[in-house]
Amino acid sequence: MARPCTEQILSQDYADFIVEYAGQEDALELRYAPDCYEAVESQFAIIHKRLPADGQLDPDAYNYAIIPHLFGLLDTTSMEESGILPVHRSPGPGYLGSGVIVGIVDTGIDYTHPAFCFTDGTSRILALWDQTEEGGSPPDGFAYGSVYDRAQINRALASEDPHTIVPEMDTEGHGTFLSGIIAGSASKDGMFIGAAPGADIAVVRLKQAKDYLRRFYFVSDQTPAYQENDVMTGVAWLVSLSRRLRRPLVVCLGLGNSLSSHDGSSKLSRYLTSVNDTVGNCVVVAAGNELGRSHHTSGQVASGTDFQTVELRVDEKETGFQMELWGASADVFSVEIISPEGEVIRRNTPRLGQSQTVELPFEGTQIYVGDKTAETEGGQFLLVMRFTRPTPGIWTLRVYGERIISGRFDIWLPMEKFIREQTYFLEPDPDKTLMTTATAPALIVTAAWNHYNGGLYIHSSRGFTADGFIKPDFAAPGVNVYGPLPGGRYGTRSGTSVAAAHGAGAAALLMEWGIYGRHVEDMDGNDIRRLLIRGTIRQSPYIYPDRGWGYGEMNLENTFESLRNVL
Structure with missing residues (x-):
């Protein structure tokens, strides 16, 4: 184990992750094989691993829950x-x-x-x-x-x-x-x-x-x-x-x-x-x-063919964004995505840990949809959607209930400044917009x-x-x-x-x-x-x-x- 972790903390060649620790060094080494780590008291550890040659973080290569979030500013x-x-x-x-x-x-x-x-x-x-x-x-x-x-x-x-x-x-x-x-x-x-x-x-x-x-x-x-x-x-x-x-x-x-x-x-x-x-x-x-930013929406669906439509406007200068669909742990949702040009990404019943990446050849857009339920802190249903080079205009999401007890879902976009101003839900829910x-x-x-x-x-x-x-x-x-x-x-x-x-x-x-x-x-x-x-x-x-x-x-x-x- 390299000590201290100064190089890994500062280097752009290393990725950082936050993991459960509880002082168990051997278990941490066995599970994650980090290049270096430091403990945050006895509760968590921050581990560092070298990035692949392309410098990109693959959302399926690591447990989604250990990837650090980014925080922005919230301005007698x-x-x-x-x-x-x-x-x-x-x-x-x-x-x-x-x-x-x-x-x-x-x-x-x-x-x-x-x-x-x-x-x-x-x-x-x-x-x-x-x-x-x-x-x-x-x-x-x-x-x-x-x-x-x-x-x-x-x-x-x-x-x-x-x-x-x-x-x-x-x-x-x-x-x-x-x-x-x-x-x-x-x-x-x-x-x-x-x-x-x-x-x-x-x-x-x-x-x-x-x-x-x-x-x-x-x-x-x-x-x-x-x-x-x-x-x-x-x-x-x-x-x-x-x-x-x-x-x-x-x-x-x-x-x-x-x-x-x-x-x-x-x-x-x-x-x-x-x-x-x-x-x-x-x-x-x-x-x-x-x-008032229209970065949150919610809805409720039943099992089967019932779906709820969610419309999302994407800014002309948007280069990419990520959003998350959350639901109760007993529920399973799927989404069908329709681009502004009418291209359709058909729904797939989510399976734990599985994902799909689809290229829209006529629009140049790449869409990733991944089920991260097994990696959430509290066991809730989580579907992560990533839009790379999204076509500007109105995108349509059809949210289906695959296996439903509650049927309630929430979708959050990134906070202001982390997304273009004109990227937002057309029918937002103003509640549950807390950080x-x-x-x-x-x-x-x-x-x-x-x-x-x-x-x-x-x-x-x-x-x-x-x-x-x-x-x-x-x-x-x-x-x-x-x-x-x-x-x-x-x-x-x-x-x-x-x-x-x-x-x-x-x-x-x-x-x-x-x-x-x-x-x-x-x-x-x-x-x-x-x-x-x-x-x-x-x-x-x-x-x-x-x-x-x-x-x-x-x-x-x-x-x-x-x-x-x-x-």
Whole structure:
């Protein structure tokens, strides 16, 4: 076994996979024969295997469930509306998140921004892991990137050219903004303050996805995309940091992915749940920005000749895309596909693990249909469809029930930015449009609302989960929110990731109250979720829990008011 795995992690010649581990090295070696691997705690391992000479990932050559998904970005009156500023100003101790580590796994941070400095100009950033930078030393227990502690960041800030000492830069600005909303210091003009300005900040700058996975998922190299395994290791580093320092940790994830089961059973969802369920930890994730994108549809069929028609418009510039049809474990579906030019791919009764690839010679389109039911995490029926060089226009899918008990099915396209804007279902279902990590029952999931006009953010994803669990938990401000941008600037952003940052900041204040205030010394993310739900504000005419609002608008002041009545 090659140690460490630095070459395999960074090389475009190796594929990465996430597998079940449980510390059984011999079993892992026997089953997968990896070139190299590293464990993510004792639950999962990330293995690396050399790609074939053509650099392509064959969907039938590996277990579909171990292929990492790609995650994309989900882009101070807001603090007042969410009940956070009143908690800062409350009589008695007030809460600012002191003693709590807030961890952000995203595009990095502009560590030179005043929002992340104390009044004396030194850094509030506890540690920074740049997965893209190989000029320094990786964190202990990890094989790639460079980690910088507060002392190194302070030396950089005191120098004439900070980036010669700490070269990390946030070129997207997404991580900088979320970090600021969660825990940014007050601006000199009084126009901005983060939710937990007393917390310490730890940041992971994710490396961009490898080329082979971009090709596999048809994601442009111009689109920010991050591998599931890198997100997982980023969170694992935050956990190891908090354990070493014996400090509470709140993790914010403002990334998303719309392919997978939507029931919380994906590997990343399960790992985040294990983190969230640990005393002193909390994980907050964004609901997603998929409402109105027409990337989800659903239906119901009976056995036999009955079918349901699904129509899909394909953009003229679409080079390829993948979609997934999910159903109950006892059901079996098949599809007949009709191209815009009238060519027909006849239905075949799916058999476990079998697939077919069809070329449409007059259109130049290649279509792959594979039954991946045996490889799903929860045993659900899964049919994967891949369209390469699809003919633009209206495609028709006829979904048949081969062996049916429920007959309900869902089909998801990739999330926005991972597919062309004019590729969408003609009769979409706006429900169950949450990101896959937002369907994990234990995690705190935030929708976004407009605190200026009182409505939900126009693209805020709707619940519930595929198995009917209530998500999102609540809505937080996420429209035209003011916060820090790279280069020392401030500006506005919208999206459920912004709402998640508000939720993470509120969680940090509750963590300070619970653990350091000795009110709930064994507090974890489940406790915080329940407390935040208790404080939500509910408006007529909605019936709660609502698919868009969850249990209502997050209001931390209300949460503390409710605690006064029981403590």
